[in-house]
Amino acid sequence: MLLKYLCHVGDRDIISAEVQGCFSDGSVALHTRGSAYGPKLHGQRIQVLPALVKRGKQHFFDVKGVSEL
Amino acid sequence: MNCNCVGGEVSLSSSQLMFCAPFPKDDYGCMDIEVIFGCNGLVWVGLPTRKASGPSTFHPDTAPESAAHKPCSRVIRTVRKLICRVANAARILAALSLSVDPQYIVDVCQHSISLGLQPKEMLTTGFLKHFVREYGLT
Numbered sequence: 001m002l003l004k005y006l007c008h009v010g011d012r013d014i015i016s017a018e019v020q021g022c023f024s025d026g027s028v029a030l031h032t033r034g035s036a037y038g039p040k041l042h043g044q045r046i047q048v049l050p051a052l053v054k055r056g057k058q059h060f061f062d063v064k065g066v067s068e069l
Numbered sequence: 070m071n072c073n074c075v076g077g078e079v080s081l082s083s084s085q086l087m088f089c090a091p092f093p094k095d096d097y098g099c100m101d102i103e104v105i106f107g108c109n110g111l112v113w114v115g116l117p118t119r120k121a122s123g124p125s126t127f128h129p130d131t132a133p134e135s136a137a138h139k140p141c142s143r144v145i146r147t148v149r150k151l152i153c154r155v156a157n158a159a160r161i162l163a164a165l166s167l168s169v170d171p172q173y174i175v176d177v178c179q180h181s182i183s184l185g186l187q188p189k190e191m192l193t194t195g196f197l198k199h200f201v202r203e204y205g206l207t
Contacts, residue, residue: 016105036118042144043115044156048163050110061171062117063102066178068151
């Protein structure tokens, strides 16, 4: 399973996933449950101060009502 | 381009033939932009992956090998500009130490559109000053 994922996700690729667990050896179990998760393509990642991001139940948003010129 | 018409057949010469990948119809209608806010300050702005409800559309067992590590090749210019506009709106809010909130992002985008600005022009000092003055942030 892992090898099949590595075929589709390379180094420095961005994926969204739920963290199922962190282990003592430093490994992390990720789970791509639901259609919102998986490799992220066609976009850009930006970095802001963590304090500027409000914590909430929902961190996925669809920006609607904006149309390009 | 030269056209030679012989017996009802047209032959073209001195020209170029280009192959363009066709876009699915969905790409023209899909103008929603997905924004994911990470608690660590990382913000992802891109095309939504969940176009339909239900289980994950990505399965390593069924995904074709040919789709692996493919570069971005099917994002039309309008959608690309919209992604840049939304990302720049988040950058502006962060630069002004304002909360990076979905509603504020929409406000900044609509304000820049109302001024007729291109996405790259949103990061100029002039727009920042105008935005600060307009929203009374001074």
